[in-house]
Amino acid sequence: MREKLIYGITFLVVMIGCITPYEPQGITPTEGLLVVEATLLAPVGTEVKLSRTIALDKLTYEPVSATVKILSDDGVEYRMTETQTGTYTLEQEFTYRDQVKYALDIEWSGKHYRSAYVIPSLTPDMSFRWAYNEKYEQLEIMVSVDNPDVDVAYYRWSFKENWEFMASHFATHRWDPVTRFLSVNDPFSSDNSYYCWSRDSSTHFILGSSEKKTTTSLRDKVVQTIPLGSPKFRYLYHIDVKQHAIPKEAYNYFRNLQDNVETTGSLFGAQPTEMKGNITCVDNLKEAVIGYFVATTEASRATYIEAAEVPEMKERSFDCLDDPVKFSDHLTAYDAGYFISLFDPNPEIETEYMPMRCVDCTRKGGTKNRPAWWKTDHY
Numbered sequence: 001m002r003e004k005l006i007y008g009i010t011f012l013v014v015m016i017g018c019i020t021p022y023e024p025q026g027i028t029p030t031e032g033l034l035v036v037e038a039t040l041l042a043p044v045g046t047e048v049k050l051s052r053t054i055a056l057d058k059l060t061y062e063p064v065s066a067t068v069k070i071l072s073d074d075g076v077e078y079r080m081t082e083t084q085t086g087t088y089t090l091e092q093e094f095t096y097r098d099q100v101k102y103a104l105d106i107e108w109s110g111k112h113y114r115s116a117y118v119i120p121s122l123t124p125d126m127s128f129r130w131a132y133n134e135k136y137e138q139l140e141i142m143v144s145v146d147n148p149d150v151d152v153a154y155y156r157w158s159f160k161e162n163w164e165f166m167a168s169h170f171a172t173h174r175w176d177p178v179t180r181f182l183s184v185n186d187p188f189s190s191d192n193s194y195y196c197w198s199r200d201s202s203t204h205f206i207l208g209s210s211e212k213k214t215t216t217s218l219r220d221k222v223v224q225t226i227p228l229g230s231p232k233f234r235y236l237y238h239i240d241v242k243q244h245a246i247p248k249e250a251y252n253y254f255r256n257l258q259d260n261v262e263t264t265g266s267l268f269g270a271q272p273t274e275m276k277g278n279i280t281c282v283d284n285l286k287e288a289v290i291g292y293f294v295a296t297t298e299a300s301r302a303t304y305i306e307a308a309e310v311p312e313m314k315e316r317s318f319d320c321l322d323d324p325v326k327f328s329d330h331l332t333a334y335d336a337g338y339f340i341s342l343f344d345p346n347p348e349i350e351t352e353y354m355p356m357r358c359v360d361c362t363r364k365g366g367t368k369n370r371p372a373w374w375k376t377d378h379y
Contacts, residue, residue: 034113035061036279036291038104039244040070041298042120046090048080050108053290063087066108073101073117096120096295104279104293112282115293121245122149128241128301129220132312137228139313141239142220143301153216154251157206157223159241162199162371165234168320170194171359173343175330182330182343190379193339193359196366197374198231205258209251226313231364233305233313236376240302250294253277304375324352 037049048068051061063086070078070090074097080088096102101117126145133140147153174193175182185192206223210216223241226232246254277292307313324341327333330351333340338353339360357363370379 033287034064034106034108034281034289034291036104036106036113036277036289036293038115038291038293040090040094040102040104040120040293040295042096042295043093044090045298046070046080046094048088048104050086050088050106064108066106069105071103071105071114071117072097073103077105096122096297102295111284111287113279113289114282115280115291116278118247118278118293118295120295120297121154121247123155123243123245123297123299124149125299126241126243126301128303130303130305130310132310133225134312136225137312139226139233139305139310140222141224141226141241142222143241143243144217144219144221145243145299146215146217147210147245148216150216150245152248153210153218154246154248155208155218156244156246156251156254157208157221157241158202159206159224159239160199160201161224161232161237161239162197162374163232163234163238164195164197164236164370164374164376165231165361165364165366166196167194167361167364168358169341169354171339171341171354173340175334175340177331177334180330182340187378190368190370192379193361195370195378196361196364196368197370198366199371205254207251207255207258228313230313233307233310235307237305237307238302238374239305240300243299243301244294244296246294246296249278250292253292320355320358322355322358324354326350327353 031053033053035051035053038047040046049063050066050068051063054062063084065082065085068080068082068088070080078090078092078094080090083089101119103117104115106113124145124147126143128141128143130139130141132138143157145153145155170187171185171193173182174185174191183191185194187194202224208218208221210218224239226237277289279289279291279293281287281289325338327336327338330340333353337356339356339358340351341354341359342352344351362368368379
């Protein structure tokens with residue numbers, strides 16, 4: 001996630017996820033600007049990440065150590081613990097109090113930074129469904145939510161996804177070119193190259209509001225789309241969606257940031273809207289600070305989706321139509337880019353080999369890092 005924040009697209013992140021970077025209007029690219037990723041979550045889950053810009057035009061950032069606190073406007077302070085350089089957590093459970101506002105307070109590099117005091121937003125529950133969109137040939141994962149306690153509802157969503165996939169062919173054995181050892185591929189242990197896992201998370205704004213609706217209900221808001229033929233749907237897919245209610249000001253901030261980037265078509269194009277967060281340097285109000293602080297609660301929904309449940313998402317073609325070939329020995333096959341596909345101890349049965357991508361799922365970007373909570377029993 002940190003790599004996505006640095007190289008993928010971020011300049012500012014509130015809550016969970018990564019956000020497309022921008023160059024605030026009127027600010028010359030410079031070094032040393034404070035970048036704040038922060039949201040106050042009740043009862044648990046509050047995390048703040050701090051970094052400084054190395055060079056805005058190079059999209060490089062450096063985590064920084066600071067003193068970080070959450071303040072309430074009735075005089076209570078909550079000290080955050082630095083769990084690793086630049087990352088701070090509120091370890092105790094936390095409950096919002098009626099009519100109390102909260103702010104983020106930072107002391108870094110001899111300077112004092114503070115956000116505006118904000119009123120917590122309470123996030124309602126959401127429902128969750130998925131469906132295949134025949135027109136666009138994609139699976140759509142959607143949420144619906146209703147919040148009758150507010151006049152207009154504003155939300156931001158993020159997600160984490162994991163998926164399991166297999167190599168095109170199961171290899172009976174595996175040969176190690178270093179140890180020259182031949183071993184059996186056991187599907188019920190990690191000693192196989194057939195089952196793999198991969199993961200990803202949301203890397204863009206997912207926003208929604210009821211501004212132009214007659215009610216505060218949002219129905220079938222698409223939070224993730226997966227195109228036909230995606231490797232995510234070769235076997236088993238899992239998604240965990242997080243929902244946060246946010247204030248109108250935060251919603252407008254993120255929406256404008258997103259619109260600006262989409263309009264200019266460039267990460268560092270001229271910005272038509274001036275972007276300003278709610279965090280300032282107390283010692284120098286003219287100093288730019290990249291960040292927006294929100295206090296909210298969280299709702300979440302998670303589900304598995306099996307590939308068999310979405311027959312429309314079946315791959316159009318296999319990525320390995322190669323026929324098995326024969327080699328004189330394992331080393332010659334390995335040097336030619338082939339792995340064992342079939343080995344029999346009977347010397348009268350010749351060993352068969354296939355291209356590495358056909359029998360080794362790690363060659364397709366997967367890993368053997370099976371999530372501990374994964375529901376299948378193979379490894």
